[in-house]
Amino acid sequence: MCDIIWCKKDMGDGKICDTVNYLDPYCFWNWEGKVACAHCGTVYYIHMIQGHMYAGPEEKPGEKPDILPLYADQPNNGYFNYLPGTEGRTRPYTCLPRHIYLGKADMVKFSIRGRPVRGWRPQPPSAGVAGSQGYFWDIEKLSPEVWEEYQEKIRRGEVKDW
Amino acid sequence: MDWEKEIQKLKVCDFEELPGPKSKEELEEMKMPFEDYCRRVFDVGNEFVKPEALKGIRWLSTTMYIFTPHSVANLAELGAEVIKIEMPRMGDPMRHTSPFNEAYLYPLHDTRPMTGTGLGFTNANSNEYFITLDYHVPEAKPVFYNLVKMSDGLTECYRHGTFDRWKQGYRHVMEINPRFIYVWGGGFGYGPKIFGGSYDILGQAHAGLASITGTHEDFGGHATKATNWVIDWYSGTQISVAIMAALYWRGKTGLGTMIEFSQVQAATRCCGYAVPLYGRFGIVRQRWGNWDTQLCVHGIIMAGKSDFPDAQNPQDRFEARYVMVSAFQDADFQELCNVIKKPDLYSRYKTHKERVDAAAQIEIYKAIEDWAADKSRSEVVRILKEAGLLAAPVMNDREVYECEHYRQRGTVRWNDDPLFGDILVHSAYSCGLLSKTPRRHRWLWRPVGADNVKIYHELLGYPMSKIQELYDKNII
Numbered sequence: 001m002c003d004i005i006w007c008k009k010d011m012g013d014g015k016i017c018d019t020v021n022y023l024d025p026y027c028f029w030n031w032e033g034k035v036a037c038a039h040c041g042t043v044y045y046i047h048m049i050q051g052h053m054y055a056g057p058e059e060k061p062g063e064k065p066d067i068l069p070l071y072a073d074q075p076n077n078g079y080f081n082y083l084p085g086t087e088g089r090t091r092p093y094t095c096l097p098r099h100i101y102l103g104k105a106d107m108v109k110f111s112i113r114g115r116p117v118r119g120w121r122p123q124p125p126s127a128g129v130a131g132s133q134g135y136f137w138d139i140e141k142l143s144p145e146v147w148e149e150y151q152e153k154i155r156r157g158e159v160k161d162w
Numbered sequence: 163m164d165w166e167k168e169i170q171k172l173k174v175c176d177f178e179e180l181p182g183p184k185s186k187e188e189l190e191e192m193k194m195p196f197e198d199y200c201r202r203v204f205d206v207g208n209e210f211v212k213p214e215a216l217k218g219i220r221w222l223s224t225t226m227y228i229f230t231p232h233s234v235a236n237l238a239e240l241g242a243e244v245i246k247i248e249m250p251r252m253g254d255p256m257r258h259t260s261p262f263n264e265a266y267l268y269p270l271h272d273t274r275p276m277t278g279t280g281l282g283f284t285n286a287n288s289n290e291y292f293i294t295l296d297y298h299v300p301e302a303k304p305v306f307y308n309l310v311k312m313s314d315g316l317t318e319c320y321r322h323g324t325f326d327r328w329k330q331g332y333r334h335v336m337e338i339n340p341r342f343i344y345v346w347g348g349g350f351g352y353g354p355k356i357f358g359g360s361y362d363i364l365g366q367a368h369a370g371l372a373s374i375t376g377t378h379e380d381f382g383g384h385a386t387k388a389t390n391w392v393i394d395w396y397s398g399t400q401i402s403v404a405i406m407a408a409l410y411w412r413g414k415t416g417l418g419t420m421i422e423f424s425q426v427q428a429a430t431r432c433c434g435y436a437v438p439l440y441g442r443f444g445i446v447r448q449r450w451g452n453w454d455t456q457l458c459v460h461g462i463i464m465a466g467k468s469d470f471p472d473a474q475n476p477q478d479r480f481e482a483r484y485v486m487v488s489a490f491q492d493a494d495f496q497e498l499c500n501v502i503k504k505p506d507l508y509s510r511y512k513t514h515k516e517r518v519d520a521a522a523q524i525e526i527y528k529a530i531e532d533w534a535a536d537k538s539r540s541e542v543v544r545i546l547k548e549a550g551l552l553a554a555p556v557m558n559d560r561e562v563y564e565c566e567h568y569r570q571r572g573t574v575r576w577n578d579d580p581l582f583g584d585i586l587v588h589s590a591y592s593c594g595l596l597s598k599t600p601r602r603h604r605w606l607w608r609p610v611g612a613d614n615v616k617i618y619h620e621l622l623g624y625p626m627s628k629i630q631e632l633y634d635k636n637i638i
Contacts, residue, residue, distance in 0.1 A: 110584075111576075111583070111584040111585070111586070112586075113576065113584070115576075115578075115583065115584035116583050116584060117582060117583035117584050117585065118267070118579075118581060118582045118583045119266070119267030119268050119278065119582050119583070120268060121266075121268045121275070121276060121278060122268065122269075122275040122276060123268045123269035123275065125272045125275075126269070126272050126609070126612070128615060129614070129615050129626055129629055129630055129633070130294075130611060130614040130615060130618075130629050130630065130632070130633035130638055131271055131272050131273075131294070131609065131610065131611035131612065131614060131633070132611070132612060132613065132614050132615040132616070133269075133581065133608060133609050133612035133613075135580050135581075136580045136581075137580060137581050137582075137583065139583065162564075162569070162576075
């Protein structure tokens with residue numbers, strides 16, 4: 001586990017937020033950006049290097065967070081917790097590398113010899129009864145943008161036999 | 163009458179004028195070289211025009227992971243129609259395992275768009291049809307029995323007696339279909355440890371195989387498992403052998419068989435002479451790493467330099483420096499000693515009996531590695547080969563892929579998978595070539611329940627409304 005953000009934000013009613021936001025190493029091991037507290041939503045700037053807090057947490061009122069913690073709990077409040085995937089508070093855990101959360105997913109579309117492969121995510125539904133799938137994936141019809149890229153690869157001589 | 167002329171008239175043709183060999187010797191001369199003959203009869207790349215040996219066999223597979231699925235994939239590659247039954251929405255747990263990160267192929271199922279099937283599923287489920295059925299539910303029983311009636315056999319991998327308890331074990335299905343061949347691929351099989359499940363590593367450990375694999379502790383080694391699941395693949399294939407025998411027996415008697423297959427038991431066979439050695443002398447076999455207990459020199463040595471010092475991949479940059487060397491005959495060993503400039507080694511270990519001794523092996527291999535310390539892997543191989551000795555580089559996956567020998571034999575090849583596109587495979591084509599009925603690879607796998615309509619509607623004749631109903635109830 002990386003370092004944590006223990007939010008001590010004053011909630012205004014004489015209580016503090018007192019929430020531990022756990023920063024999972026999968027995302028935060030080497031990371032710089034803004035994280036929101038799962039309970040009170042306070043945005044903190046952090047800079048994490050090798051799992052240790054190099055800078056921050058520093059409050060950034062009024063700014064939008066880049067990411068949410070994976071899990072948070074309140075150990076002084078009977079271990080009340082926010083499980084992964086609680087909407088608006090924690091993010092879902094689906095084993096995806098960080099760049100996918102940031103919207104830069106780059107699924108493999110071509111094999112090492114430059115021919116199209118399928119299997120990227122998400123795939124369209126089968127449209128068959130009881131999850132049935134067809135026997136042939138017509139790339140030109142079902143993935144025209146990949147087909148275009150393939151034609152371009154052929155023109156550039158990037159498609160090989162081996 | 164001129165009999166000679168009359169006989170000439172009666173001749174249909176003149177043997178001498180026919181094309182082709184005129185004598186046995188000429189026939190031998192005209193035969194194509196063996197290499198060409200092999201290329202013609204095995205005709206790599208044209209497997210699909212030939213018949214399939216197991217065409218007509220229909221097999222059910224209620225299996226998981228690698229061990230039992232592989233036993234059935236063997237049948238599917240040889241032409242059997244294999245129906246893999248998985249839990250609805252979930253599928254075989256192996257779909258959800260290694261390798262991690264991005265090595266998944268999507269889709270898995272309509273209801274789980276962000277989940278895929280891991281490449282670890284490869285080779286254990288080729289060419290199969292994938293349906294779903296939750297046979298825990300009483301409503302699923304008649305469906306299961308209908309499948310049994312129309313099939314030749316089943317492979318299952320549940321814990322002992324589970325299928326029996328669910329009334330779908332051999333004792334029950336043989337009443338429905340006496341020709342049914344039933345395989346229970348259990349971890350330990352019946353016996354005192356019947357409750358144990360199994361994994362490949364457990365098989366390697368429990369059978370004594372891991373204790374004789376790897377380097378001795380005296381040299382810093384430990385009991386070792388082979389990195390890949392060799393006992394899963396091996397014991398799965400052993401099940402396939404048992405199935406073939408059962409099919410042959412059924413052909414003679416018309417009766418099915420129950421095959422009970424313990425994975426930990428299968429691995430004991432790989433231990434070779436270890437067991438009889440103990441029985442005769444009370445000696446417990448030890449590990450001997452990359453060398454050989456029976457032959458010397460016959461092992462893997464480390465050269466000083468990698469063949470690819472500038473490569474980005476560490477497997478190439480650091481690891482491409484191992485060489486397999488074999489020179490155990492006296493003359494070969496003498497030549498090896500000359501090559502490494504240690505003729506005194508030969509004069510001290512002139513007989514094989516002397517050099518196979520443990521202390522001698524340590525000295526000999528060290529001398530070879532000292533000689534190879536300033537050489538790259540390919541230099542070592544080249545020098546030894548030029549001296550007429552057997553030497554080969556220890557290759558990694560990339561080198562296997564690029565190896566011309568494998569390419570020409572079709573061992574590793576690209577397949578245009580109907581669902582997943584361009585896929586590099588070695589499954590069917592790594593298992594020996596058959597000239598008349600070759601193995602073949604159709605598809606890698608299909609999504610969970612992808613063939614529900616094909617099997618339940620087209621094979622069993624269920625109306626589509628019934629299939630939809632079962633699907634809505636999560637039974638399929």
